[in-house]
Amino acid sequence: MQKKRDHLLVAAIDFGTTYSGYAFSMRHEFKTDPLKIHANQAWNSGGRALLSLKTPTCLLLNDKKELDSFGYEAENKYADIVMDDEQDNYYYFHRFKMNLHNNKAGIPEDSLKIALEPEAASIFCQYLPTKKLHGADEGFTMTEPGAKYMVVDLGGGTADITVHEKLSNGQLKELCRAAGNDCGGTSVDGRFFQMLVKIFGGPLMKKIKDDDPSAYLDLFREFETVKRTITPEKDSKVNITIPYASLDTHCNNILGENLADVLGSSPYSKQIAVRGDKMRVDADVMKALFKPTIDNIISLMKEILQNKAASDVSQLLLVGGFSECILIQDAVKRNFKSKKVIIPEEAGLSVLKGAVLFGHRPEYVRSRVMRFSYGVETRDDFDSNIHDKKYLVADVFPQKCEKIFNKIVEKDQEISLGQKFTTGHLTVVPMQKEMKLQIYVSTNKTPMYTDETSSTYLGSATITFLVPTEDLRNVKAEYIFGNTEISMKAVDEKTGTNITASFDLI
Known part of the structure; x- marks a missing residue:
């Protein structure tokens, strides 16, 4: 979306653990009326009194593993199938997480953006008039430069919390964020x-x-x-x-x-x-039934407010479908009496509609805080003063230490939009056709090895040499962070030419 600004519309799809939905707006509508966003007004369960702004994340496939139905239709049809004792001919999935296969769906990569949920909700509320933000009465300052506020996104499975600061140029700066399970x-x-x-x-x-x-x-x-x-x-x-x-x-x-x-x-x-x-x-x-969940939410919020970056937050923005629960709203107001608690109209759609606005203007958030440390698995000369002997590779000279977590960025590090980081690599054999880099993330700020319990394999980055040479080649891998996704490119340091590079993240 950043490169192509001649698109006709932006569509957002929210695949939640519990509920899913969609929204879209035309480019010309965004220019004149950003909040003219179209969404399904009400999904009908077909049963008693349940109208929803989203539909359940339920999928029904036939015996050929082809799509039969989704959402309420899938739930109702599967119930009928069981009554007819035909369930062995179908595959039924309920409350599941999805992987994104945009290429199979025919969506070009340069037309796809990943929107972060609390971030999208924050953007949406920046556009809303005060009268549509319940609790935003006199003294409302969320849209003023310098304002700091917490976004608490309460969905089906987790609570995602972000603290934002409004900048003088209209953009948002992320100060800190966290997520908690058993809060949905x-x-x-x-x-x-x-x-x-x-x-x-x-x-x-x-x-x-x-x-x-x-x-x-x-x-x-x-x-x-x-x-x-x-x-x-x-x-x-x-x-x-x-x-x-x-x-x-x-x-x-x-x-x-x-x-x-x-x-x-x-x-x-x-x-x-x-x-x-x-x-x-x-x-x-x-x-x-609600109390343990509410206690978890309040505890997570208090933990974040103890962060130095969030110490002067004065406004709490509750978004997501579960934020519409009156018991939660009451508990937040009782526990944070000095804070202004704000709930937007259609809180359950704030993420979805905010994602549409983000698609029109993906540079709205200027900087983000890294949730993990990112690094590449490498080898280095073994140093007995530094390295654990179990990682020693003794059958080479000089002896090497394997599985080193070569850190690119650090957890909690503030990264600006499009900020670049580089790592250097060397081919190991003549006529090498490709180089595969193993990418890892860690919940530790200073991970040492890629097989630590704090480390998780993220995927691989492949650097392809279209014209292999006899000479060993120094390659500079450049990683672009600060967006909602990571991108990379590679450069041959000797010639300065770009080398084909691609991510294959699991």
Whole structure:
């Protein structure tokens, strides 16, 4: 997108662990009205009262592994397939992570950008008028130069947090960031499931999930609707519509008792009752399902605010679908009373729409903080004062140390947009046709070796010599950081000519 500015539109696709969606805007619309962004207004589950701005990340393939359906359609169709006992002819995937295969999808690399979620949401909120930012009343300064604020992106699986500073030229500078597991909406779903296991037992819940997915879907879609309505002040029973017929039948068949008797003998006998097709749950029981997740979110936020770069942050921006939960909003306000808490309208779409704006203007963020150390695996002359003997390669002269993590950039290092770093390499044999560099990342600031527990293999960079020579060649590999993706090029140091280089990241 940086090189080609004559595109007609920018489209953003958000493949989340739990929900997915899309949005787009035309180039001419962005110039006149940046917030004129088109998205699907409501996905319909086909069931009771559940309209969503996104669709579940569910995929159904036929027996030839070809696409059959996606989202709510895939969920509903698979439920029908199971009832017809035809599930062995299909492949069904639910709440999964995806790899990007843009070339197979016919998307040229120079037309593709990766948008970071909290960053995209931050950009979106820079464009929003104050009236659409709940909590942004008098004294609102997020869009003023020098303003520092925290973006808390709460999705299905994790919490992604970034601290930004608004610069005088209109760009954003990343000050620090972090991510936490068990901070998303799926962790609450997991505890709801465990509550049902304590009532009905694991085998019964598995039986319903496998043999009656329609009832299972109805139950969790209902919970998705209900959990949006729970407030801190609520002290009365919470009504959850349940697939009574299916649950009662399975209770009789597996446990030998009807649903009411099973519930009466469960640990929740005094807190949960069944009236017709309604499960009536004490408000405190429902709130308890949220508490560990909320505690994790608050703890992560406090940890980041202890960072020197975030010490003077005065505004907290809550985005992502799970940020619309009133219990979370209340907890953040109670724990950070000196901060202004801001929630944009359509918080669940702020990342998606922000990604569209980022596509139109990818240079919006001037600098980023590296989450990992990046390096290349190399060999070097063995030094017994520095190197561990287990990495000694003794059958060469001079003796070498292998698996060295040759650091390119360091974790927590601030990198400007398009900043370049170089490493030097030497061919090892005459007429060498290519050189393959192994790229690693580490959670350690000063990794020594590539097989440390903190290190992870990222992929390889291949340097191809179109005209091999008898002479050994010094090659300078140049890595470009600071964007949302890493790019590289290579130069023959003797001739100064560019050499073909490509990434193959796993």
